[in-house]
Amino acid sequence: MSDTRTEILNLAEKLIRQRGYNAFSYKDISVPLQIKNAAVHYHFPSKADLGIAIIERTRIHFARDSKKWDQLAPLDQIKAFIGIYEANQAQRLRCFMGALGHSYETLPPAMQAVLAKASAEIRSWLEGALEKGKTSGAFGFKESAIEKADLIITSMLSSLILLPITKDDVLANVRNSILMSL
């Protein structure tokens, strides 16, 4: 894997998470990297190839991170998960699901497929973590683990979207609300 390939991947991911898939172009990549349009196409023949590569890389990262978190105490697992969003907020970036999900219908089918897989993996990890905390007695929430997981994922995702609009720390509010409810 060439250095250029990785640089393209890094920049494209940043652009997608700043502006969305439909609002960045090969030019936005080739100009800052000081290469030509055609060079980007050499590494990623179509825009969908680029999008898929980014999602796949994120899946690998999440699998690695969540595996590490499995050794933590239940509450720390959830805090680690929320930490992803806090890190994103610090960089003024959205999570990849918030960046791609909104335009799901306009995405190439191959991208839709990997995005759905990634979404299922994250959701199911979080559900499991909440379920374990509940049966161990660490958590006292009343609803089902999947209901709580959906509440956490959805509210975290939108917090990053609303930050630039409200200019308020929505994420901190949501985080507090969630941690109090576990």
Place this chain on the structure above:
Amino acid sequence: MSDTRTEILNLAEKLIRQRGYNAFSYKDISVPLQIKNAAVHYHFPSKADLGIAIIERTRIHFARDSKKWDQLAPLDQIKAFIGIYEANQAQRLRCFMGALGHSYETLPPAMQAVLAKASAEIRSWLEGALEKGKTSGAFGFKESAIEKADLIITSMLSSLILLPITKDDVLANVRNSILMSL
């Protein structure tokens, strides 16, 4: 106000809420309406004018609806608010904040301004409704009203985004989780 103008507004709103602001064009409007590109530009000289008109119309609708809801019992007010999202889900549409928020940075400044206003109005109405329910004893939640409001808005917004991806009724899960926590 001509009929054509309203038809353009209606179709554009639907397109924005299905695909986002950057993924629809004047052609997507002129072809189905069987008029020419230039006719759309006559009613809305620039794309930003169209976007702003849609947001302003939504602000008016929300002001009217929320005013009506003020007469309801606290719990019914929140249920009415959640009802907006359930209606959207039934039509496979996103809420306008979920449709526009993700591309906030790429929006024309004039659109950013009205979107921020609309966001503040919704947030502040919901905060007020929660606050009143809390002081009247109808609600027993522990966090502040703005924290709860942010939790509700963010989780509702993303539920509509995640529906096509998970193919699961995320909104129902989130709704249940929220109602249990009030």
Place this chain on the structure above:
DNA sequence: GTCTATACGCTGATAGAC
């Protein structure tokens, strides 16, 4: 691997006739 050159449809937008 990267370049030059190029294709070609779509984009938002305007001028001027009717």
Place this chain on the structure above:
DNA sequence: GTCTATCAGCGTATAGAC
């Protein structure tokens, strides 16, 4: 109000030289 005609620029993508 709506039309025809037209614009310059951008979008993704490809062919072929080096």
